[in-house]
Amino acid sequence: MSETTGPRGGPTPRTRRDEVRRRLLDAAVRVFAERGYADSRLEDIAREAGFTKGAVYSNFGGKQELFAAILRERSEAELDAVTARTRDADDPAAAVAAAARLVARRIAEDTERGRLGLEVAALAARDSATRDIVAPLRRAQREAAARSLAEVADSGGAAPAVDPRLAGLIVHCLTNGLSMEHLADPEAVDAATVERALATVLNALLSPPASG
Amino acid sequence: MSETTGPRGGPTPRTRRDEVRRRLLDAAVRVFAERGYADSRLEDIAREAGFTKGAVYSNFGGKQELFAAILRERSEAELDAVTARTRDADDPAAAVAAAARLVARRIAEDTERGRLGLEVAALAARDSATRDIVAPLRRAQREAAARSLAEVADSGGAAPAVDPRLAGLIVHCLTNGLSMEHLADPEAVDAATVERALATVLNALLSPPASG
């Protein structure tokens, strides 16, 4: 009656290893973002992925390694999203408006990303091993922002008002700060407000200050 | 021989309750900042304060209440530090320079504050009870920043370049973002860099943008 074969005789194929690993990582991202690293249980992550703890220990060395795998994976995926953003608009003002809107939307809508980022930052602030993984990624993000800004300033014909590296740092940190503020007080710091803040600073950085 | 009395017959006075509470709170701030909320052990906190777990449960309802007490306490102390800052310099440029230097120093030197702030933010992002305590505090901080900025702009005679509330949000979030970045990558984001970033944005917010 109850064989291990399906109704059509299929021998219940086993899910591929890659797939198992993928699902575990995705589930881990969700759970870590929702509960934080320390309060996340490996069993919950496994369940969320449709497996058990055994799968976790078969694919990763343990909790820390699972988290580190997420960090490494994210550090690649994160950069693409930032880079290709200001490609279509050639008018600097339009580019600024588009970028501000895009980033504001992401901050307001993708709270999972924000939460995970905050968790990573908090861990990095305390644990040097995490910091060693995170610091290079952040550097790359700042440089990507600097490059985008320089590009836009260049297309506008104006010489960059401030050192692009400094501008990149400012935009990067402001973005993270706004994300944090939105998570802490979503009512007061909504998408529109975030957008205005970003647009204001971007414009200020791209147009030379009035000498006074 | 071994009485409970000191060498001069003093009856070993017991530390005042207020004092016990004070020391426990101070120790808790240190430990929470160092290890994060979840990884902090009540016994470690008590030991750090020179007591035992019993003292904690005698003065606070438990771990969560201890943390909440810290939040409430900090929310008062935090505002004073922000407010009285730009009182001495009347020249806007000087005020900006002084403020940027002061904040940069605090970010670079007082890592404990930064770590605790990050931990609080991460908790608030996940837990609505924490958020309910944190959100009003953040609002007050933003408003304080807005007021300071408006004051400086006013003393310079120039009409504020942007809405003070928006400017307050920007400065507040940039500060937090810079603090986070310094914690994640202290080498690259040092005090001087933080200072430059802050000064740049403050100047931009206080002088009207060149119309282009």
Place this chain on the structure above:
DNA sequence: GGTATCGGATACCCATGGGTATTGAGATGG
């Protein structure tokens, strides 16, 4: 100074969850 009360120390309980050893189903190869 004797007694009641307070408050921190001590000892204990036990739910939690990371980690491990073992099992057994399904792939793999001869």
Place this chain on the structure above:
DNA sequence: CCATCTCAATACCCATGGGTATCCGATACC
């Protein structure tokens, strides 16, 4: 078709740490 290997499922171990019950010395009050 059988032997072998792979890998997730299962069952288990046990250190950890929040919370509690109790004790006992110090203070307060009469």
